Amino acid sequence: MSTVTPSTVTPGRPGTTAPRPATRPPGRLRRAGAVIAGIALAAAAVAVQAAALEQEDLVGNLTWTGRRGDEVVASRFSARVTGVHGAKSIQTTDAADKVEKATTPGIFVVVEVGATAHREPQRFGPPVLLAGDGKRYTATDKVKSSLTITEPYIQPGWWSESVAVFEVPVAALTGSRIVLGPKQGLIGETYLPEVEIDLGLDDAGTQSLISQAEDVYPLGGRK
Amino acid sequence: MTSPPGGGTRRRRPVAVPLAILAIATGLGITAALGGFAEAPKEPPKQLGPGAAVDQKLFLTKFVASRTVFQPDEYGGEGKRFLEVELEVTNKGDRTEGVGSPGQGGKQGLLYGKSLLKMTPEITNEFGPISMIIDEGVPSQQLHPGMTSAVVFRYELAQGQQAPENVTFDVGVFDPDPDSVTGADLGLILESESDAKGAPPKVEAKVTLPVQRGEAG
Structure with missing residues (x-):
């Protein structure tokens, strides 16, 4: 565990079972986080539009x-x-x-x-x-x-x-x-x-x- | 939870992309069959007569009558003869607008008057038509919102020129909400035939008025 850093993980290689459980959950979490961040950015953009100055x-x-x-x-x-x-x-x-x-x-x-x-x-x-x-x-x-x-x-x-x-x-x-x-x-x-x-x-x-x-x-x- | 090496499970076929392509192709085919993206043919302008009202979106205009008038010269000259067109104009917008004047010789007019796009036959002279609201004692040039005014356009007839039997006006429509890139106030803008740049103004109606013979003959 301690020796594995994300950059060295090669997911396609079978047999190295130890890093898998460690890397999978962050991947999903990151994806969910990205979706939430995207929605938040879009909502913020809409909010800023609503605050735009009228003519x-x-x-x-x-x-x-x-x-x-x-x-x-x-x-x-x-x-x-x-x-x-x-x-x-x-x-x-x-x-x-x-x-x-x-x-x-x-x-x-x-x-x-x-x-x-x-x-x-x-x-x-x-x-x-x-x-x-x-x-x-x-x-x-x-x-x-x-x-x-x-x-x-x-x-x-x-x-x-x-x-x-x-x-x-x-x-x-x-x-x-x-x-x-x-x-x-x-x-x-x-x-x-x-x-x-x-x-x-x-x-x-x-x-x-x-x-x-x-x-x-x-x-x-x-x- | 790891799949065995070699891929024992059935591979899912990538169907989304071919399906989308098929759907787009079908949609384009139907669009093309129905005439493509060209604009649908416009309705021809309405042909109207005296007393008819034309909705110009920002104004409602009733074409009352056309007649010839003679204006004697205050100083004993020959006087002037005019072909006069009387309209009843109601301002449906939300601010006071000027009457302006219709254009002549293919040039666009001013303010409200520019919505009379074309006159057939055209009566031109050096200074163009005279426009005014004359029914209330003092002449005015203003069309106030929510009020109806009797607008008169006078086209001066040249020496010896006979007034035509009928005059026909091509009447345009004002854009109630013109696009402004800078946010600046554009004033009165006519609606165009199409979205193309420099497209001619849209002709909403053609109004033909018989010219009543006044004392000017």
Whole structure:
């Protein structure tokens, strides 16, 4: 026994009965061990796949969340929602006193937002209304962007106040949030900061927003 | 437990490999007999008329009508004549999309508009068709999810050009979940005829609309 090492075993040779019982059990054990190790590796691979990053995690923005009325502090700017209004139509007056009235088969949502920058001036891209069911509504183009929060440079030191206007079906209102972030440059930047502010529209809030929706909501013109 | 030298027991015949070969050969034979690995022939595109709706997966489009329109010139010129196509488009996707415009002269269009793959007979001009959503006071270019919009595409007719009796549109379908190697957002992608690279977009339906004569004749 003591002189036999696995490397010297030659299984095909009959007559050397002593090493056989010593080498067989390790062979079986090793095989079982290999099977178990294989299964474990495969299971680990599957587990790692399940933990892989979703596309949203890979290329999405960095999101700071908050609620209506909160001052939500993101990395480059802070923002807050001060009011939410419903409207059946929106009447805009541009600098040349030209009046236009936009209507919708759904409802207009006018969100009053304020923002300030931390270090460098910021400019917002088109705001998005993120509905409770995950659908994304880009701010309506029926209101010129010059009348909304995307127009001004958001400066450090004071708050700029403006509106974001969305056109949505009534069903999209409950649980909706506004998503606001800096304009994406020509070369796409990953991990842009953005804020996601809950508009506070629960069932009751949605009902009152609809029932109190103004027939004509005026925007722009000389104040 | 050791077998006697010389191998007294019956040797097991190695049958697994020949059996597997036989099974594979049979399977390949049946596949070949049924037409091989080539794709099954496609259904021909549906032939539809006015009022028909085409399911484009991300959108539901109703082809309402086509007509000629005359737009007088604000400054007393001759005005412009258009062939107009009216659609009712419902966005079934989960985000706002742009109307874009149909392509012309074999070039692919933009955004939603590129799903009108081909127009017969084609009306081309320098700037291509004009597209808008005009029914709600202020023109828009947006198709919001869950909403139905009246989309109008206008093809300008040249001086003295007669509008055709009928126009036919080849209508494509959008891929609801396009493959993206980098994970980047590809936007609206049309489904192709086949998986081959550079395959032409799939024609889901051909919609023929009679052109109603407006004041432009």
